[in-house]
Amino acid sequence: xxxxxxxxxxxxxxxxxxxxxxxxxxxxxxxxxxxxxxxxxxxxxxxxxxxxxxxxxxxxxxxxxxxxxxxxxxxxxxxxxxxxxxxxxxxxxxxxxxxxxxxxxxxxxxxxxxxxxxxxxxxxxxxxxxxxxxxxxxxxxxxxxxxxxxxxxxxxxxxxxxxxxxxxxxxxxxxxxxxxxxxxxxxxxxxxxxxxxxxxxxxxxxxxxxxxxxxxxxxxxxxxxxxxxxxxxxxxxxxxxxxxxxxxxxxxxxxxxxxxxxxxxxxxxxxxxxxxxxxxxxxxxxxxxxxxxxxxxxxxxxxxxxxxxxxxxxxxxxxxxxxxxxxxxxxxxxxxxxxxxxxxxxxxxxxxx
Amino acid sequence: xxxxxxxxxxxxxxxxxxxxxxxxxxxxxxxxxxxxxxxxxxxxxxxxxxxxxxxxxxxxxxxxxxxxxxxxxxxxxxxxxxxxxxxxxxxxxxxxxxxxxxxxxxxxxxxxxxxxxxxxxxxxxxxxxxxxxxxxxxxxxxxxxxxxxxxxxxxxxxxxxxxxxxxxxxxxxxxxxxxxxxxxxxxxxxxxxxxxxxxxxxxxxxxxxxxxxxxxxxxxxxxxxxxxxxxxxxxxxxxxxxxxxxxxxxxxxxxxxxxxxxxxxxxxxxxxxxxxxxxxxxxxxxxxxxxxxxxxxxxxxxxxxxxxxxxxxxxxxxxxxxxxxxxxxxxxxxxxxxxxxxxxxxxxxxxxxxxxxxxxxxxxxxxxxxxxxxxx
Numbered sequence: 001x002x003x004x005x006x007x008x009x010x011x012x013x014x015x016x017x018x019x020x021x022x023x024x025x026x027x028x029x030x031x032x033x034x035x036x037x038x039x040x041x042x043x044x045x046x047x048x049x050x051x052x053x054x055x056x057x058x059x060x061x062x063x064x065x066x067x068x069x070x071x072x073x074x075x076x077x078x079x080x081x082x083x084x085x086x087x088x089x090x091x092x093x094x095x096x097x098x099x100x101x102x103x104x105x106x107x108x109x110x111x112x113x114x115x116x117x118x119x120x121x122x123x124x125x126x127x128x129x130x131x132x133x134x135x136x137x138x139x140x141x142x143x144x145x146x147x148x149x150x151x152x153x154x155x156x157x158x159x160x161x162x163x164x165x166x167x168x169x170x171x172x173x174x175x176x177x178x179x180x181x182x183x184x185x186x187x188x189x190x191x192x193x194x195x196x197x198x199x200x201x202x203x204x205x206x207x208x209x210x211x212x213x214x215x216x217x218x219x220x221x222x223x224x225x226x227x228x229x230x231x232x233x234x235x236x237x238x239x240x241x242x243x244x245x246x247x248x249x250x251x252x253x254x255x256x257x258x259x260x261x262x263x264x265x266x267x268x269x270x271x272x273x274x275x276x277x278x279x280x281x282x283x284x285x286x287x288x289x290x291x292x293x294x295x296x297x298x299x300x301x302x303x304x305x306x307x308x309x310x311x312x313x314x315x316x317x318x319x320x321x322x323x324x325x326x327x328x329x330x331x332x333x334x335x336x337x338x339x340x341x342x343x344x345x346x347x348x349x350x351x352x353x
Numbered sequence: 354x355x356x357x358x359x360x361x362x363x364x365x366x367x368x369x370x371x372x373x374x375x376x377x378x379x380x381x382x383x384x385x386x387x388x389x390x391x392x393x394x395x396x397x398x399x400x401x402x403x404x405x406x407x408x409x410x411x412x413x414x415x416x417x418x419x420x421x422x423x424x425x426x427x428x429x430x431x432x433x434x435x436x437x438x439x440x441x442x443x444x445x446x447x448x449x450x451x452x453x454x455x456x457x458x459x460x461x462x463x464x465x466x467x468x469x470x471x472x473x474x475x476x477x478x479x480x481x482x483x484x485x486x487x488x489x490x491x492x493x494x495x496x497x498x499x500x501x502x503x504x505x506x507x508x509x510x511x512x513x514x515x516x517x518x519x520x521x522x523x524x525x526x527x528x529x530x531x532x533x534x535x536x537x538x539x540x541x542x543x544x545x546x547x548x549x550x551x552x553x554x555x556x557x558x559x560x561x562x563x564x565x566x567x568x569x570x571x572x573x574x575x576x577x578x579x580x581x582x583x584x585x586x587x588x589x590x591x592x593x594x595x596x597x598x599x600x601x602x603x604x605x606x607x608x609x610x611x612x613x614x615x616x617x618x619x620x621x622x623x624x625x626x627x628x629x630x631x632x633x634x635x636x637x638x639x640x641x642x643x644x645x646x647x648x649x650x651x652x653x654x655x656x657x658x659x660x661x662x663x664x665x666x667x668x669x670x671x672x673x674x675x676x677x678x679x680x681x682x683x684x685x686x687x688x689x690x691x692x693x694x695x696x697x698x699x700x701x702x703x704x705x706x707x708x709x710x711x712x713x714x715x716x717x718x719x720x721x722x723x724x725x726x727x728x729x
């Protein structure tokens with residue numbers, strides 16, 4: 001028999017069918033009145049807090065955050081609605097980073113509760129609804145690949161697993177992490193609610209606030225432009241240019257996208273290319289502007305895997321093992337005075353550091 | 354290519370498409386198509402962003418245009434004919450593996466038949482791995498002779514259609530053995546002979562045998578040339594080459610990391626051979642165009658041919674991929690070459706000659722001959 005989930009359970013595992021039904025059934029039809037009422041305002045506030053934490057806390061700080069937060073779930077139903085509201089606000093920002101961070105946050109949050117779930121039946125049912133039966137020690141290859149795509153440690157790579165007949169052997173001790181990643185896949189797969197513009201307009205202050213938090217967090221993450229923090233692959237590309245080598249198309253693309261993302265202006269990027277002897281200002285300007293978004297698509301720098309495929313991953317450093325992209329390296333490789341202390345633990349302030 | 358040669362090939366392709374049964378890919382109306390045409394100019398432009406609602410439209414296009422090369426998207430789109438990729442609306446993609454001689458063999462390349470046979474071995478290895486280890490059903494695999502230097506495998510399983518590039522990378526890395534962690538060797542496996550655990554173990558045995566065969570001074574020189582592996586460690590490895598696994602886990606870990614790293618060429622090439630040498634970017638690219646089965650490859654004149662996995666063993670691309678006949682055509686060979694096609698095995702030197710049509714199409718497509726000239 002299926003276990004019965006109470007309001008607290010639904011607040012913990014808001015992706016469950018029962019929780020979804022509850023959110024759908026909550027009468028949010030008279031939205032305007034609801035949002036302006038006291039409860040509505042409180043839910044918006046809680047949803048905004050949730051998004052702020054999602055944006056500003058690094059994953060390794062999340063469990064502490066939940067432990068603290070866990071002590072005070074004052075109203076389970078409101079917490080569940082705040083989950084739904086956070087998704088609505090994220091959808092209104094239309095920003096992929098906000099959406100991804102929220103998905104990650106929710107996955108860690110539910111996994112946190114799941115790992116300490118005392119009721120074995122509930123745990124089993126949650127896993128069942130996630131499409132991940134915990135019995136046995138094997139996960140279908142396709143499921144497994146979906147789950148580990150976001151995990152960086154070598155031990156999760158399919159190539160380092162025992163794979164046979166379409167199944168990947170996993171150890172009981174790995175299930176918590178896999179469940180968390182499965183929650184991420186499930187939430188991501190459902191997508192966000194499409195929110196009509198008039199509803200986003202009602203939420204404009206919250207949406208604006210969240211976008212501001214993201215903006216300042218990104219500035220904090222990247223810090224001032226610092227050539228000494230370039231990952232070895234990008235440093236090599238810059239050195240190759242200076243040494244008179246002709247970069248491949250992919251090399252130019254990777255370097256330009258990287259420099260643009262860490263905040264160099266078009267003029268500054270063109271200056272880097274100027275070091276190359278076959279420098280052609282018009283062509284370079286065109287390429288730089290195209291890659292940095294004048295065509296409407298802003299390209300992000302390639303991942304380490306893509307760099308590797310294209311023979312651009314050179315002079316690997318120890319830090320490379322812990323990041324998934326050259327940009328990740330740049331973010332992690334700080335050490336200036338502004339980085340003292342654990343960045344993520346500070347309460348989100350909304351203004352840039 | 355002379356205009357007359359381009360015209361000859363165009364005419365031959367027209368005659369093929371006039372009568373050929375072209376299999377349309379499933380979900381035809383969701384595929385983007387791209388074409389290259391015969392031209393005497395050296396500037397081929399692809400005409401792409403083309404969509405066909407029905408098989409009749411596709412066949413009609415091929416019969417009228419007789420393109421030199423025909424490609425369709427491995428991806429499914431809501432609007433495949435939209436002019437930009439972002440407007441097409443990506444809705445999934447087949448999983449593709451590409452096995453190409455360029456990627457598997459190093460120059461100097463052997464003869465074309467030998468090259469194709471080597472790639473076929475690699476294809477067989479891949480099918481085996483996809484079925485036995487990754488668990489795909491044989492009927493989900495479509496093997497395609499590319500008409501050029503290799504084979505493609507299209508995996509039609511619905512379960513992987515939505516896979517992102519990153520997820521496809523997990524699969525191609527598994528297939529190629531990329532990102533192998535040496536520490537895997539230390540983990541007890543339920544069945545140590547299977548999968549990468551076994552492949553890595555066998556590669557290590559072979560590598561250590563090879564090291565032994567070098568003799569002490571050469572082996573030490575090799576070991577010391579590996580990045581991050583100092584003289585002391587080199588000596589230790591040489592001394593312990595027959596008893597590596599008797600060391601404690603901690604010390605063996607210290608040894609294996611640098612020894613079995615990407616920086617050790619002799620190791621890396623063994624791992625490459627133990628895996629399948631597929632072309633990675635083809636698998637990870639979720640918006641790629643691929644040769645359409647049933648079309649002709651404009652660089653050889655051979656037909657892009659679909660096979661069941663079990664038909665691969667007996668398949669001879671230089672017989673079954675040939676669609677032209679024996680009628681004699683005068684050509685002017687431009688360089689020394691050798692051609693094995695159907696039951697012909699012909700050696701040419703520059704100058705005019707007469708050859709069967711199938712051979713003429715092959716020579717002209719590959720740029721080894723121009724059509725015309727006076728036969729002796």
